[in-house]
Amino acid sequence: MLTGTELSASIDKLWALRKEIWQASLETFLMLGISTTVAIVIGGLFGVFLFLSSDKQFLQNKTLYGILGAVTNFMRAFPFVILMIAMSPFTKMIVGTGIGPIAASLVLAIAGSFYFARLVEQNLREVPRGIMEATESMGARPMTIIKVLLNEARSGMVLSVTILCISLLSYSAAAGMIGGGGLGDLAIRYGYYRYQTEVMVFIVLMLSIMVIGIQAFGNWLARRLDKR
Template sequence: MADLTFTLAIETISNMSGEIIQALWETFIMVGLSTTFATLFGTLLGVWLFITSSRQLYYNRSVNLFLDNLVNLMRAFPFVILMIAMIPATRAIVGSTIGPVAASLVLSVSGVFYFARLVEQNLREVPRGVIEAASSMGAKPLTIIRKVLLNEARSGMVSSITVLAIGLLSYSAAAGMIGGGGLGDLAIRYGYYRYQTEVIIFIVAILVFLVIVIQGLGNFISRKLDKR
């Protein structure tokens, strides 16, 4: 009986191979686009957070307090509610509220504030003496940011990007619940609504594999960049 059940499960997965590949591609689109944009804009926001904080290059208490509270607010915002709240903006920018590209916009917005906090923490780990040494040699603030702060924090930044990508991968599964597509959508439509437990198990296995690959690659690059 167990062999028969296993055979049926394999047959079900095999018959869905086309849809699984399509869902996997949609997941790659969501995670790839959102990780790229969240890394870019999150780095800018994180650097701004850091340099406007106490004893830093552009200390400004009011600006830093505003940015700090904004990041805290957006990080606390439930992702599914954020997707619903951004429907008008998503329709205006992307032209649609469903599909992986539309979901990528919301994932990017959520990821920006999450990554900004990670960047700020990475920059705080840079020894202050290194910054003061560069400043004493006449380096301009923008040069210090690019060639000292970001360069010294690059190993930690890679680790943070790894954490970000894995977090967005998990959010992309939730995005499938409300039209984002991808593996999460497939798991809901077949695994939940049609009671095909084997589909859920297989998709979870794919997600676990992706997490292991992303984490392993991130750890490898981070170790290569670590100068300690």
């Protein structure tokens, strides 16, 4: 239990680092915003193709589904820190550097895309088969069928995006270990290397509050969109 003097000293240390904490927070939000947006677009498309090429769907192709599934499983199993190191030459070629929040955002987007693809596939499988059959029987075009599927799965998709955001937030903290910047980097530099425990505790609390807020908003929005 901290004494009054120790608590006051800890608050003073955190206040002295307020600019660094603010900058690290902005970097974390930057990484989260870029990577989540890209992962939703790429992973969403990948997940739709996974679903449509699977058994009993109108683009059924066992070979294509096998290849897409294998690539997805391989990338999902790839440890994030190792992926970030392995992609360093690629990120240098694209953004000019292998470190920093922008470079980390690129790796986060790749990791998140394949994770989200499986979530999208699962959401689409939960749509009743009768809805798709009814749409097909009316002579709807493939793009119309896809729109109907996504509309029916919208509540689950929101929850999947919520899970994606939280996962990427966790990955962004890990990115700080190898020069990704953000709150994770600040926690390592001050909380671990300089033994300032109050910095580590404060950042953990910040990340926990962010996770709780993202999950609460996602749950609320999913309930609003669920018409069942």
